[in-house]
Amino acid sequence: MVPFAGWEMPIQYPTGPIEEHRLVRRSAGLFDTCHMGRIRIYGPGATQLLDTLLTARLSDLKVGYSRYSLLLREDGGVLDDLFAYRLGEEEWFIVVNASNMEKDLAWFQQWARRGSAIPAKEGSAMPAAAGGGEPVNEWNTLLTSQGGATPVKVEDLSSRFGMIAFQGPRALEILTRITLDEGGKRWTPPERFGWSWVWMGKELLSEPPHVTDQRGASVTRANHLTHADPYPGVRCLVGRTGYTGEDGVEIFPPWDRTPFVWEAILSAAQNLGIEAGPAGLAARDSLRFEPGFALYGHELSEEITPVEASLLWACDLEKPFVGRDAVIKRKEEGPKEKLATFVMEDRSVPRAGYPVADETGKTVGRVVTGLYAPSLDAFAGNAFIVPDLAGSGKTIYIVIRGALKRARVVKRPLYKPAYRS
Amino acid sequence: MTYDPEVKYQKSHEWARKDGTLFTVGISDYAQDSLGDVVFVELPVTGKVVKKGDAFGVVESVKAASDVYAPLSGTIVEVNSKLKDDPSLVNKEPFGAGWFVKIQASNPSEYEELLSATEYEAFVKGL
Numbered sequence: 001m002v003p004f005a006g007w008e009m010p011i012q013y014p015t016g017p018i019e020e021h022r023l024v025r026r027s028a029g030l031f032d033t034c035h036m037g038r039i040r041i042y043g044p045g046a047t048q049l050l051d052t053l054l055t056a057r058l059s060d061l062k063v064g065y066s067r068y069s070l071l072l073r074e075d076g077g078v079l080d081d082l083f084a085y086r087l088g089e090e091e092w093f094i095v096v097n098a099s100n101m102e103k104d105l106a107w108f109q110q111w112a113r114r115g116s117a118i119p120a121k122e123g124s125a126m127p128a129a130a131g132g133g134e135p136v137n138e139w140n141t142l143l144t145s146q147g148g149a150t151p152v153k154v155e156d157l158s159s160r161f162g163m164i165a166f167q168g169p170r171a172l173e174i175l176t177r178i179t180l181d182e183g184g185k186r187w188t189p190p191e192r193f194g195w196s197w198v199w200m201g202k203e204l205l206s207e208p209p210h211v212t213d214q215r216g217a218s219v220t221r222a223n224h225l226t227h228a229d230p231y232p233g234v235r236c237l238v239g240r241t242g243y244t245g246e247d248g249v250e251i252f253p254p255w256d257r258t259p260f261v262w263e264a265i266l267s268a269a270q271n272l273g274i275e276a277g278p279a280g281l282a283a284r285d286s287l288r289f290e291p292g293f294a295l296y297g298h299e300l301s302e303e304i305t306p307v308e309a310s311l312l313w314a315c316d317l318e319k320p321f322v323g324r325d326a327v328i329k330r331k332e333e334g335p336k337e338k339l340a341t342f343v344m345e346d347r348s349v350p351r352a353g354y355p356v357a358d359e360t361g362k363t364v365g366r367v368v369t370g371l372y373a374p375s376l377d378a379f380a381g382n383a384f385i386v387p388d389l390a391g392s393g394k395t396i397y398i399v400i401r402g403a404l405k406r407a408r409v410v411k412r413p414l415y416k417p418a419y420r421s
Numbered sequence: 422m423t424y425d426p427e428v429k430y431q432k433s434h435e436w437a438r439k440d441g442t443l444f445t446v447g448i449s450d451y452a453q454d455s456l457g458d459v460v461f462v463e464l465p466v467t468g469k470v471v472k473k474g475d476a477f478g479v480v481e482s483v484k485a486a487s488d489v490y491a492p493l494s495g496t497i498v499e500v501n502s503k504l505k506d507d508p509s510l511v512n513k514e515p516f517g518a519g520w521f522v523k524i525q526a527s528n529p530s531e532y533e534e535l536l537s538a539t540e541y542e543a544f545v546k547g548l
Contacts, residue, residue, distance in 0.1 A: 016458040016512075017483045282457070282483045347505075349461045349481040372460040372483060379461070401463075401479065 002281070005098035007035040010280040017282035021374040024244055024287055028168035029279035030265060033250070034258065036163055037101030040142070040155040041108060042091040049152050050084060050092055053111055053322055055306065055315040061086050066193050066239050070306055070314050071096075071104065072323025076330055077302035078309065080104050081294060085195050085239055093237065095163070095250075097296045105156055111322075112152040136234040138254035139197070161237075162258030166265055167248030167287075169418060174269045174276060175249060180233065189249070192419050195239035200253065200261050234261060243284065245291030245417040289382070290375050290415035292341065298352060298368040299339060299382055308335045308384060310412075337365060338390035341412045344379040344398070346405040355399040356383045364389055367398060375415050381407075423450040424542045425516040429492075429535035432544060436516065437492040437535060440523070444493050444532065447520040448480060448511065451545050456482035459511040464500040464521060471497060471524070473531050478521060480511065489521060493531045499523040 002011050010032070013020060023029050041050060051059045056069035066085040070078055080100040085093040096104045138160070166175060172189050179187035180199040190196050237252040253261045269276035279287075285295065294300050299309055305323075306315050307330040315327060344350060350370030355363050365385030373380045381398075389396055392411045397404035428436040434452035437444045453459065461481040471477045476488035477497065500522050504510060511519040526532065536544065 011484060012457055018458045018460075286483075347461065348463070349486065351486065 004281065005035060005101075007098060009035060010278075011282045012280040013278045015277065017280060017286065018372070018374050020277070020279035020283035021286050023275060023277055024168045024246055024279055024283065025375055026169070027275035028166065028171040028174060028248070028269065029244075029277060029283070030262065031165040031167065031279050031284055032262070033163045033165050034255075035098040036158075037094075037096040037098060037104060038157040038161055038163065038252065039094040039096065039105060039108065040092070040157050041094060041112070041152065042088070042155075043152045044090055046090045046092055046152045049111060050094075051319065051321070053108070054082075054084065055321055055323070055327075056084075057316040057319050058084055058086070058092075063088055064190065064194055064196070066195055066241055068314055070300075070311060071107065072306070072321070072327070073302060074322055074326065076305035076307075076323045076326030078296075078300045078304055078306065079107060079302060081296055081300055081311075081314075083239070083241060085237070087237075093157075093252075099297060101156075101158065105154065108154045112154050135199070136254055136257050138257075139235050139237060160255055161252045162255050162261075164251045164253070164258060164262055164265075165242055165244075165248065166251060167242045167244040167246045168276070169246060170274050170276070171246070171248040174265060174272060174274055175238075177272065178264050178268045179238075189238075190240050192240050192247075195237060195241075198236050198238040198251075199233040200236050200251070200264060201233040236261065243293055244287040245293075245413070245415050246287075247419050285369075286371055286373055289369055289371060289380070290373055290413065291417045292413035292415075295369065304384070305330050305335075307331050308337055308339060310339050335387060337384040338387045339368075339382055340365075340385050340390040340394075340396075340409045341382050341414065342380060342396060342398075342407040342409050343376070343414070344405060344407045345395075346407075347379065348398070348400045348403075348405040349379050350381040350398045350400065350405075350407070352381075356385050357397045357399050357404055358389065359395070359397065359404075361397075361404060363399075364396065370398070373414060380410075380414060422454065422545075423516070424538040424545075425450075426538040428516060429532060429537060430541035431490070431492045431535055432541075433490045435490055435492045437524075437532060438516075439532060442525070443498060443523045444495070444526055444529075445520050446492060446522050446524055447515055448489060449541070449545075450515045453512050453515045453519070456480060456484065456487060458483045459508045462504040462508050462511065462521065464504070465497050467497055467500060469497045470527075471495065473528075481508075491524065492535055493524050493526045494528050495524040495526040497522050498525045 054069040056067050063086050071080045082096045181187040234257040239250045241250050242248045350367050354367040356365035358364050365383045367383045370381035394409040428438040430436050434449045437446050459482050463479040465477050471491040473494045475491045477491045478489040
């Protein structure tokens with residue numbers, strides 16, 4: 001276990017990060033991502049506020065979908081990258097990086113206050129989560145708690161809801177065995193970037209039987225689940241999103257039911273005879289690197305704009321947002337350095353922080369991610385380097401323990417996400 | 422955790438085994454377990470002269486790069502070329518196929534100064 005943004009996180013589980021990586025690529029892996037920040041932003045004006053703060057256009061996103069976006073400072077520096085799930089017209093669920101949580105929360109709150117004369121009330125009294133035997137519907141408790149016409153509220157949900165990512169080509173096959181949709185039917189996963197409310201429970205071997213109560217009335221799905229076992233069901237937000245380049249989901253259960261969901265998934269996989277197991281931070285890093293996903297603190301920082309990071313695709317320059325003018329200016333001037341992905345030709349391990357040189361040994365950049373990429377069986381990485389050398393096919397040198405080791409700049413992604421046809 | 426009694430150790434977690442006139446050198450089971458998946462081993466060229474305590478190579482795991490220190494002074498006379506294609510041998514057989522180099526010792530009495538398996542195990546457990 002290692003400290004990670006104040007959390008004790010497993011770098012790896014007993015099988016080791018390379019095997020964990022391969023398990024996710026060939027079958028399914030489970031990630032404890034509870035360290036990430038979860039923020040609810042809601043109330044009249046919430047969508048407009050987020051449209052102003054985030055680089056992506058959110059106003060045209062349908063309820064039931066999510067979108068990747070960046071959060072910028074006025075000078076274009078990247079404060080964070082995040083996923084925004086639209087829960088309602090004026091209701092958003094935002095997932096941010098653990099290390100940026102406090103900063104992001106303060107940023108959102110500051111802008112929410114600026115947008116209204118009445119300061120937003122922080123939090124609200126919530127009843128405790130239901131105990132065993134009752135369906136756990138913490139989400140419903142939360143979402144029905146908003147007041148009337150209030151200004152935009154920003155609420156930290158990080159300690160109220162957990163987060164598990166379940167990723168891999170067979171993840172959904174396993175998950176659909178332990179899930180019901182809102183209507184009490186077997187859950188059908190939404191399309192990529194969609195999300196839905198899901199009741200997670202123990203393994204369902206058949207369609208739930210039609211149940212009537214003593215007076216002959218149809219029993220609601222919640223009551224139906226109540227009859228099944230001590231943990232009849234936990235209502236979770238499930239997004240068809242992820243950070244591995246594989247199909248899969250990210251699951252947000254109530255905090256104290258997160259271990260139950262974790263165990264239920266592993267147990268369902270075992271009963272089905274489908275390979276699945278936990279994967280740690282090291283595997284998460286190599287799994288996100290291969291399909292070309294940025295990791296804050298590496299490919300992204302406040303010193304980098306979306307132009308250097310090749311993330312203009314996540315910026316809608318047609319609408320106003322904080323940092324847009326700086327981004328447009330940087331785009332027109334041309335960046336001084338660009339993000340390049342490279343593969344080592346001399347066999348050696350690049351690491352974040354190593355200098356990048358040209359053939360004369362002159363420093364032309366720096367490595368921000370360097371690792372062994374299991375799916376390629378190669379050493380590879382990302383570096384910010386001068387634009388002249390950032391094009392694919394260029395030869396660069398990574399300075400490893402004082403020696404120049406040859407590498408080739410390649411096109412991203414090194415691993416094409418399985419869901420992108 | 423294995424502490425091979427046939428070899429002697431130093432506190433930086435390398436081991437040496439007397440093989441005829443040469444000493445075979447590798448890293449301990451504890452070391453490979455702490456490093457995790459080994460992905461690369463950088464070894465010296467044969468003929469290189471090392472002093473006891475010199476860094477003579479680097480072992481790279483998914484987590485980190487770590488120097489490997491010579492437990493004995495002498496000349497590197499052979500390196501384990503199999504580690505180039507399969508560095509995971511260090512994880513699988515740290516005292517066997519995962520050896521690093523063979524040293525022609527210039528001062529074989531240094532071997533006697535190394536820790537026995539029992540002493541090394543006690544040292545590791547105190548870490």
